[in-house]
Amino acid sequence: MSKPVNKSVPTDSEAILGILNNSEQMLKRLYAAYFPMILQLVLNNNGSQDDAKDIYQEAIIVLYNKVKAGNFELSSKLKTFIYSVCRRLWLKRLTYNSRYATSDIKDYQEYLPVEEEVDDHAERSLQFDKMQVAMEQLGEPCRTIIDDFYIQNKSMAEICERFGYTNADNAKTQKYKCLQRLKKLFFQQ
Structure with a gap:
């Protein structure tokens, strides 16, 4: 009998530990908890549901790589970190697609300026494409x-x-x- 997925929002430490342990259940819980806010961000700023899924997945890869590198220090709530990375990635994509002329974006969540690593990830992704x-x-x-x-x-x-x-x-x-x-x-x- 398979174990039911815990639908509650994980604590930040549970999420980090789940990522370290390659927990698929934790990724599902993170998705259930945080994807809706990313969907709203992208839909409110000239994007589609597929765009939101792409951006969310890229942000989770950034988070995963940082956690696996072993030097990840969370200086905010994980929700704020994920939102900030997604926001930055979406701004980069809007700029790249020239669909948006300014860096104004309709926010409804707090966000943090994120490091250059997000820019590096986006640039590498573009180069691979x-x-x-x-x-x-x-x-x-x-x-x-x-x-x-x-x-x-x-x-x-x-x-x-x-x-x-x-x-x-x-x-x-x-x-x-x-x-x-x-x-x-x-x-x-």
């Missing part, structure tokens, strides 16, 4: 060569054999050309 688009535009065999070498960690000898190059140096030259094309596609965005 750009790289994914560039990889999709790259075409074959370059996409597979880049994936095999950098993601699958295959050796040049394995790549040489897979694509029928006469030697590893030819495969290396092809990989270099593919990498140059990928860089060009990435920076054209």
